[in-house]
Amino acid sequence: MPLPSGNPYEPVEGRGVTMFPRSPLLDVPQVSDAPANSQACVDIWWWPYDADVDWHRICDGLTLEEKSRAATFHYEKDAISFIAGRHLQRATVSKYTSIPVQDLHIAAGPHGKPCLTNSVIAFNLTNAEGLAALAISRDCSAVGIDAEPMARVIETEASSLFCSSAELDILSTLPPGESRSLRLSYWVLKESLVKATGTGFVTAPNQLTIRLDRPTNAIRFDNPIANGNTSWHHHLLQGPGHLIAISAQTDRAQLILRQREFSSLPGDYQ
Template structure:
């Protein structure tokens, strides 16, 4: 059994709350029947251009869903109007808010896949990362050799069928969320990381030279009612950091 909790069981985070450190997950199970022409108009020009470049409409829709979610939530937390947000990217593509009043100390990260966009945001973490995948996604057995550590491969060798696929997907999403949080992305070989899961204590750790500086890293696995697996990585020295969630209302 994976140390995986239900997204819906997390405390509600309908709006920023002062006084208690938190990392908030906003999620949107978008629909194909949503008004995508109107949603597209809320995006920046460069985001609209990127959406137009996708070959398949479902990929363009997933991209627009994520960017709409990102702008909506960042606007709520920073009090900067969504169209005025300047979202820049670092060397390896990690996003951050350009120097704007209201956006100080905000860390955030976005992920989207078919049917679900998720976004994590915090003023109490020096780094956050998130990844989402459909739980029914089938990873080819040979891909394990590409991104799994020797210890992970040894554990996988004892499993078969759905149980093996479930663990393989957990390894992948956790490595994605961690590398997105550090800002390295896939410039670091995923097999150089080693994920350790303890189903008894629910503890999750990622062994990596990137986490060897004594920083307080915390990792979580969550599942959604839409049959998605979500991995969270946060870096914070606050032991009382609360993880919260909120479903983005459908646009009208």
């Protein structure tokens, strides 16, 4: 289908929807042990956990600090979300480093971003109402992932807190349903970038403008941060009931994504 005319750096308009491109998560190639050749690769491990999981068994693999933190949550669903994320993170990082789960030392940076001491592996975790997902890469200097339920509604009044004036102009022209969907895309993309940098919002989120480069179908940020924009790659994925954003920084021209569903059993992958 030919690309629509007009500004080549705006969200796509077609079939009545103004939207950044979204790839169905299950259409992304599965994680394998084969190398990604010269392309940088980010693997996404996702876990749509449910109430049937043996959470006491899962907790056995957490550190004392993680167990103590889980006990501080007022609501059980929040504690379960935390436990699920930490279990996914520890099990997956262990798989990629061949370091036993109990020997992993995952530290937190100045702004809370997890990192592995003395390792080149980059990874980042997100939790969102029944879904835990981890982005991990041996080829990228930084990765960030964010997910939100598709049904989440970000109120129009909150848009000015994280949307630029250019983004607000676009949102103001759209029907309510399309505006809500695009607003959620802006949110998760900016969150994924901030989580990748690990520095918090050095630049206010409403000073960052996201656009679509129609000739390449690539998602771009107008305002480069963290050592420039040319080495950043941004993607949107539509998972089971969730919208997922990935931001990754690499010195390679191309980035490929792979995905795999995670099993709830320690050391067991689908």
